[in-house]
Amino acid sequence: MNPRSLPTLLALASAGLCLAAAVAQETKPAAAEAAPRYTTKEPSRDGTGKVYMGRETAQVVGHGAVRWLERPEREREELPLEVVKNMDLRPTDVVADIGAGSGYFTFRIAPAVPQGKVIAVDIQQAMLDVVTERQKEAGLTNVETLLGQIDDTKLPAGQVDAVIMVDAYHEFSHPWEMMTSIVRGLKPGGRVILIEYRGEDPTVAIKPLHKMTQRQAIAEMRAVGLEHVETRDFLPSQHFMIFRKPAAAASQP
Numbered sequence: 001m002n003p004r005s006l007p008t009l010l011a012l013a014s015a016g017l018c019l020a021a022a023v024a025q026e027t028k029p030a031a032a033e034a035a036p037r038y039t040t041k042e043p044s045r046d047g048t049g050k051v052y053m054g055r056e057t058a059q060v061v062g063h064g065a066v067r068w069l070e071r072p073e074r075e076r077e078e079l080p081l082e083v084v085k086n087m088d089l090r091p092t093d094v095v096a097d098i099g100a101g102s103g104y105f106t107f108r109i110a111p112a113v114p115q116g117k118v119i120a121v122d123i124q125q126a127m128l129d130v131v132t133e134r135q136k137e138a139g140l141t142n143v144e145t146l147l148g149q150i151d152d153t154k155l156p157a158g159q160v161d162a163v164i165m166v167d168a169y170h171e172f173s174h175p176w177e178m179m180t181s182i183v184r185g186l187k188p189g190g191r192v193i194l195i196e197y198r199g200e201d202p203t204v205a206i207k208p209l210h211k212m213t214q215r216q217a218i219a220e221m222r223a224v225g226l227e228h229v230e231t232r233d234f235l236p237s238q239h240f241m242i243f244r245k246p247a248a249a250a251s252q253p
C-alpha cells in the first residue's frame with residue numbers, strides 16, 4: 001500500500017464510525033423516551049378510560065344535572081357557608097371557581113369579596129348561561145363567567161388570589177394542563193382550595209371515580225408545583241385541601 005494513502009484511509013474509517021454512531025443514536029429504543037403523561041385502559045363505569053398518575057378520570061356531569069347540583073340537601077351535606085368561611089378571603093380578592101357548574105359556590109362566595117370578584121369558569125356554555133341568568137336576577141356586579149377549554153381555564157396570567165374547585169377536578173380530562181393553566185393564573189402565593197369526596201373513606205357513598213384520596217390529590221397538585229398547606233376536616237364527607245403557589249415561583253410551573 002502506498003504509505004501516503006494511510007491518513008486518507010484512517011480519516012474515512014473515522015467518518016464511518018461517526019456515521020454509525022449517529023444512526024445508532026437516532027434508532028435508540030423507545031424505552032429511553034419519557035413515559036407518556038396519560039395512559040388508557042378499559043373504561044370503568046362513569047370513567048373515561050384515561051389514566052393520570054394511576055387515577056382514571058371521571059365522565060363530565062352534563063348541564064342536565066343543574067337541579068341536582070342545586071338540591072337543598074347540599075346545605076347539610078357540603079356545608080357551603082362553612083366552606084366560604086374557611087376560604088379565609090379578603091374583601092378585595094379575585095376568586096376563580098373552576099368547574100363552577102350552575103354557580104352553587106360562585107354565588108355563596110360573591111358576598112365575601114365585595115370589592116373583588118368571582119370568575120365562574122366552565123367548559124359548558126349551558127352551565128355559564130345559568131350563572132349569567134342568576135347573576136342578572138340578583139343584580140350582582142362582581143360575578144363574571146369565563147368559557148374554558150378542556151385543557152385550559154383561559155384565566156389571565158397572575159391575576160387570581162384563590163381558586164376553588166368543588167366536586168369538579170376528578171372529571172377534568174386534562175388534569176395536568178388544567179392545573180398548569182390554574183397555576184399560571186394565580187398570583188405568587190395564591191391558593192387553590194380543592195374539595196373532593198374522601199376516597200379513602202368507604203362510608204362515603206359516592207361512585208369511586210367521583211372521590212379522591214388525599215394522598216392522590218397532593219401528588220397531583222405537587223406535579224404542577226403547588227405546595228400542600230393543610231387539610232381541614234370540618235366537612236361531613238369531603239376533604240377541604242389548601243394548596244399554595246410558592247411566592248417566589250415564576251408564572252409558569
Ligand SMILES: C[S@@+](CC[C@H](N)C(=O)[O-])C[C@H]1O[C@@H](n2cnc3c(N)ncnc32)[C@H](O)[C@@H]1O
Pocket residue numbers: 060061069098099100101102103104105121122123124127148149150151152153165166167168171172173174178
Ligand atoms: C359535578 S359539577 C360541579 C359543579 C360545581 N362546582 C358545584 O359544586 O356545584 C362539575 C363541573 O365541572 C365542569 N368541568 C369539567 N371539566 C372541566 C374543565 N376542564 N374545565 C372547566 N370545567 C370543567 C363540568 O362542566 C361541570 O359543570
